[in-house]
Amino acid sequence: xxxxxxxxxxxxxxxxxxxxxxxxxAVKEVTIEExxxxxxxxxxxxxxxxxxxxxxxxxxxxxxxSRDLGELLARKGIGHIQRYPGGLTSIGIRGFRTDAxxxxxxxxxxxxxxxxxxxxxxxxxxxxxxxxxxxxxRGPGAVQYGSAAMGGVINIITRxxxxxxxKIEIFGxxxxxxxxxxxxxxxxxxxxFDFSSSFSRSGSDDYxxxxxxxxxxxxxxxxxxxxxxxxxxxMENHRLGLIFSRYxxxxxxxxxxxxxxxxxxxxxSSNDSLDFSYQGKTTDNSYTWFIRYFDGQDKDSWxxxxxxxxxxxxxxxxxxTKKDQQGGQAQISFDRxxxxxxxxxEWVEYDTETTWDPEKTEYKNYAGFVLAKAGFLERxxxxxxxxxxxxxxxxxxxxxxxxxxxxxxTPSIGIIYQISDNTRIRAHYGEAFVMPGADQMGADxxxxxxxxYLGNPDLDPEKSKTWEAGIGYEGSQFFGEISxxxxxxxxxxxxxxxxxxxxxxxxxxxxxxxxxGDLSLDIASFFNWKYVVTPYINFVYLDxxxxxxxxxxxxxxxxxxxxxxxxxxxxDSFHARLNFVYTGKQYIDDWITxxxxxxxxxxxxxTVADLTIGSEIMKFNFGSLSLEGTITNxxxxxYAYVNGYPMPGRSFFMTLTYNY
Numbered sequence: 001x002x003x004x005x006x007x008x009x010x011x012x013x014x015x016x017x018x019x020x021x022x023x024x025x026a027v028k029e030v031t032i033e034e035x036x037x038x039x040x041x042x043x044x045x046x047x048x049x050x051x052x053x054x055x056x057x058x059x060x061x062x063x064x065x066s067r068d069l070g071e072l073l074a075r076k077g078i079g080h081i082q083r084y085p086g087g088l089t090s091i092g093i094r095g096f097r098t099d100a101x102x103x104x105x106x107x108x109x110x111x112x113x114x115x116x117x118x119x120x121x122x123x124x125x126x127x128x129x130x131x132x133x134x135x136x137x138r139g140p141g142a143v144q145y146g147s148a149a150m151g152g153v154i155n156i157i158t159r160x161x162x163x164x165x166x167k168i169e170i171f172g173x174x175x176x177x178x179x180x181x182x183x184x185x186x187x188x189x190x191x192x193f194d195f196s197s198s199f200s201r202s203g204s205d206d207y208x209x210x211x212x213x214x215x216x217x218x219x220x221x222x223x224x225x226x227x228x229x230x231x232x233x234x235m236e237n238h239r240l241g242l243i244f245s246r247y248x249x250x251x252x253x254x255x256x257x258x259x260x261x262x263x264x265x266x267x268x269s270s271n272d273s274l275d276f277s278y279q280g281k282t283t284d285n286s287y288t289w290f291i292r293y294f295d296g297q298d299k300d301s302w303x304x305x306x307x308x309x310x311x312x313x314x315x316x317x318x319x320x321t322k323k324d325q326q327g328g329q330a331q332i333s334f335d336r337x338x339x340x341x342x343x344x345x346e347w348v349e350y351d352t353e354t355t356w357d358p359e360k361t362e363y364k365n366y367a368g369f370v371l372a373k374a375g376f377l378e379r380x381x382x383x384x385x386x387x388x389x390x391x392x393x394x395x396x397x398x399x400x401x402x403x404x405x406x407x408x409x410t411p412s413i414g415i416i417y418q419i420s421d422n423t424r425i426r427a428h429y430g431e432a433f434v435m436p437g438a439d440q441m442g443a444d445x446x447x448x449x450x451x452x453y454l455g456n457p458d459l460d461p462e463k464s465k466t467w468e469a470g471i472g473y474e475g476s477q478f479f480g481e482i483s484x485x486x487x488x489x490x491x492x493x494x495x496x497x498x499x500x501x502x503x504x505x506x507x508x509x510x511x512x513x514x515x516x517g518d519l520s521l522d523i524a525s526f527f528n529w530k531y532v533v534t535p536y537i538n539f540v541y542l543d544x545x546x547x548x549x550x551x552x553x554x555x556x557x558x559x560x561x562x563x564x565x566x567x568x569x570x571x572d573s574f575h576a577r578l579n580f581v582y583t584g585k586q587y588i589d590d591w592i593t594x595x596x597x598x599x600x601x602x603x604x605x606x607t608v609a610d611l612t613i614g615s616e617i618m619k620f621n622f623g624s625l626s627l628e629g630t631i632t633n634x635x636x637x638x639y640a641y642v643n644g645y646p647m648p649g650r651s652f653f654m655t656l657t658y659n660y
Contacts, residue, residue, distance in 0.1 A: 037115065038135035038155040040371055040384070041144055042288060042333045042342050048373075048382050050414025050428045051141070052470060052483050054078070054518065054538075056134040058159070063567070063575045065612035065630035065653065067181070067202065069134075069156065070123035074641075075610060077538050077563030077581050078138065079151075080556060083641040085207075085218035086252040086267055087124045093138055094485060095512035095545050095557050096151025096464075098123070102300070103323075105350060105363060108434055108462075110141065110149040113156050113273060114229075114243055117145070117348060119298045119325045123154075125247040125271045127225035129185060130198035132159045138516060139485060140432035140466050143386035143412040146346070146367055150432035150464050150489075158229045158243060161187045161194035168623075168660040175653035178205030178219065197228040206253065207648040210638030215646065216261050221251035237283065243275040254302060257592055257644035264305050271298045273325075289332040290344075298323045324351045339374040352438075357447050360398040361438035366391045382416040394438035396455070402442040404457045408433050427469045433461040436493055440504045452501040460506050464489045477522045486513040508549045512557075514542035530570065537564035553587055558604060560584030573616035573626060582607045583641070592644050603643055609634040614655075623660035629653065 034046045039053055046055065056076070066072035070089025074081045080092030082100055090098040096108035102122030104111060111118040111126075118126070134156060141153035166188030173181040183200030205219040226246040233239045247270060254265040273296030281288040301320035331344025350363040373384040388410045395403035414428035436459040443455040470483030492508035520536035539562035545554045565579040585604040593599055614628030629652070633639075636650040 036135050037157075038112070038137055038141070038153060039144070040340075040342065040373065041115065041331060041344075042290075042340075044340075044373070047418075047424065047472075047474070048375075048379075048416060050382065050384050050416050050426050051430070052138040052428075052468060052481075052485075052516070054134075054136040054138060056136070058132055061128050061131055061134070063569075063577055063612060063614070064128075064579075065577075065610065065628070065632070066128050068124050069126040069128060069131075072128055072134075073123060073154075075563060075579055075581055077540070077561045078136065079540060079561055080558050080586070081583065081641045082556075083647065084645050085215065086254045087122075087220065087223065087249050087269055089123045090121060091123060091154075092557070093136070093152030094466075094487065094514070094516075094540070095542060095554065097556075102298070104148060105435075105437060107148050108150040109152045109154065110145055110147075111154050111156070112145065113245065114158060114275065115155060116275070116292065116294050116327065116329060117325070118156065118271075119273060119296045119323065120271050121148075122269075122271075125269070125298075126156055127198065127200060127227060127247070129183060129200055129225065130159050130196060130227035130229070132157045138483075139428065139468055140412070140430035140464065142410045142432035143369065143388045143430060144371070146365065146388065146390055146410075147392075147408075147433060147435045147461070150434060150462075158227055158245070159187060159196040160229055160231070161189040161196045163189045163194075169657060171655055171657040173202075173653055173655040175204075176651035177207040177648065178203075179651075179653065180204070181655075183225075192233045193231070194233070195228075195230045197230075198225070199227075200225050207651075209258070209646040210633060210636050210649040211646070212649065213258065213646075215255060215258055215648075217253040217255040217263050217265065218648075219253050220249060223247070223249040223252075238280040239278070241275070241277040241279070243273075243277070245271075245273050247271040255645075258646055259592060259644065266303050268301045268303070269299070272296055286335055287332065288335070290329070292329045293326075294328070295326045297325065319355045321352065321354045323353075325349070338376070339372065341370065341372045343370040344368070357445050357453070358396045358399065358401065358439050358443060360396075362393075362395045362397055362403075363438055364393045365435075380418040382418075383414070385411075385413045387411050390433075390435075392435050394436070394441050396438050396442045396444070399445040401438075401444045402455060402457070404441040404455070406435065406441070406459075406461065408435070408461050422475050423471070423473050425469070425471045427467075429465075429467050432464045432466070434493075435461050436504070440493060454498060454501040454503045456503050456505060459493060459504060460491045462489070462491050462493055462506075477525045478520070480517070480519045482515065482517045484513070484515050487511070508547065510547050510554055511544050512542065512546075512554070513544045514540060516540045531574070532569050533566065534568075535564075535566045537562060539563075555587045555589065555600070558584040558586045573614075575615070576613045577611070579610045579612075580607055581609075583639075588643055590643065601643075603640075606637060606639040608632075608637050608639060608647075623658055626657045626659065628655045628657070630655075 035043045039049045039051045083089045098109045098121030099107035102120045104121040107121040137153040141149035169185040181202035185198040187196035201224050203222045228244040231239050231241040249269045252267045254267045256262040275294040277292040279290045299322045301318045303318045327348030333342040346367045348365045352361045367390040369388040371386040391407045412430035416426040418424045441455045443453045466487040468485035472481035489510040491506040494507050496505045518538050524533040545557045562582040567577040569575040589598040590601045610632045612630045616626045618625040632651045640646040
């Protein structure tokens with residue numbers, strides 16, 4: 001019944017644009033010099049960034065119909081997606097990706113929360129509601145942020161309250177398969193104090209796949225997202241800040257493969273963090289500085305009730321992993337008209353406890369960096385460079401093991417030349433690395449089944465070298481940027497047998513290269529329409545992703561990823577977006593069929609469409625009401641990002657929002 005009600009409400013929203021568009025004034029062109037912070041760790045104009053960077057602003061996030069960060073980025077087509085039922089999503093950029101289990105120490109794409117390590121690579125744990133924007137470096141970001149930033153960096157920047165009347169937003173969502181969500185957003189600023197916060201809770205039942213089969217144990221009891229960004233500004237140029245975020249999810253269905261559907265396994269999951277910061281600058285803006293301390297915890301526990309285990313092989317004791325994180329950052333920038341220098345240091349610690357071997361490990365990282373940028377020829381020519389030094393200590397604490405030390409130096413250099421007011425060319429070279437884990441370097445223990453695990457203290461970090469070049473154009477009607485990149489990936493860490501022991505070694509070399517592009521066109525401006533109609537496409541094509549050791553294509557990498565569609569909006573509140581995502585073919589290990597060696601099969605080559613339409617429907621003295629409808633998997637495609645885990649079929653969602 002709820003699905004029918006939601007579909008009927010969505011049909012009502014389809015009528016919204018008829019009156020909304022007709023009554024709107026002509027679109028006015030607004031030019032804003034957009035600032036980003038991710039590539040240089042301090043604010044700089046987007047057009048002066050030598051790296052390939054994508055910005056997704058709050059307006060686009062709000063109009064996407066996405067319910068978490070994993071769903072949002074799956075719709076952007078920026079790379080390989082692994083999305084499971086039960087709240088787990090990893091994403092790839094340029095052939096590298098976040099860790100499939102959400103461990104950011106093992107990943108090759110780094111997730112940041114307001115410029116520091118988020119403590120997890122599982123994108124489902126991050127809400128979309130209180131995000132000001134996403135800044136995504138496509139390519140290495142290790143010189144700025146250290147280990148794991150090999151394929152890219154995803155920086156989640158939360159909202160900050162503004163000097164205006166307080167804003168209140170209360171929303172409720174109903175959707176297919178028993179989906180329910182409600183929440184509130186509050187923001188504002190007064191007398192130096194600023195505040196922006198959000199809370200939401202969602203829950204859902206089991207879903208049907210695109211083929212019409214019920215996928216049991218895919219629902220969840222609840223997912224809670226909390227976000228607070230508060231601060232106090234004094235003496236105009238100084239701000240004390242506090243940022244708190246929390247994700248708490250209970251009884252997430254953990255179904256296993258559809259062909260062997262476990263009906264009662266479940267997972268509990270959480271991520272918490274708290275930041276304290278101080279930032280300031282001199283009255284002439286020549287010096288700016290920033291200091292931060294942060295603390296957090298990332299936790300997952302898996303429950304396998306005895307009732308689901310034929311033969312009673314498991315006693316039902318849950319398995320879990322808990323990662324405590326703390327760290328600090330300090331930096332200072334010196335800025336003159338023709339150059340800027342930023343230097344600083346970082347410290348971060350992870351203490352990990354698991355219910356399997358090794359039970360407890362520690363990871364410590366101390367780093368220093370310097371970033372420099374200079375402008376010549378009236379800033380038509382921009383040159384930047386960076387250098388970072390990282391020192392690591394890893395230790396297996398329980399069972400008794402060893403501690404090991406390592407270090408790494410990372411350089412980068414880039415250049416931009418502004419050919420005209422609208423056109424620029426750029427080139428960039430950057431190195432990146434992923435440090436070995438504590439067990440890989442320092443293990444010395446026996447597993448419950450008797451295997452001796454012995455760390456290799458001579459392991460080197462996994463490393464990459466990336467060259468890229470691109471050209472971009474930005475006009476009043478057309479935006480386009482095309483880039484070519486090539487990455488040389490060395491010293492990949494793989495398991496190996498040493499006598500009767502299990503260890504690790506640096507083996508393997510791979511080449512990854514391709515073309516990525518972002519193109520959009522405002523066709524309404526050619527006809528002087530009173531609204532905006534913008535077709536767009538984002539794509540990545542890999543012309544090479546080759547393992548040079550076995551002379552085969554790398555597994556779990558799509559040759560093609562693309563997002564394309566059209567968005568329509570006016571200057572008031574109406575917005576609509578029809579989005580298509582193409583996920584190309586990939587080679588995977590087919591674990592479902594079993595057997596040894598594991599057979600390799602081809603998977604993928606599908607397109608999924610989503611439609612979102614929304615508008616303000618009522619305005620009164622003390623606020624307004626807006627209605628938004630979303631259809632995901634519009635054509636009821638039977639598809640899966642991970643073999644054996646098909647995604648939901650056609651789904652309807654309706655959101656009613658009160659704004660004050």
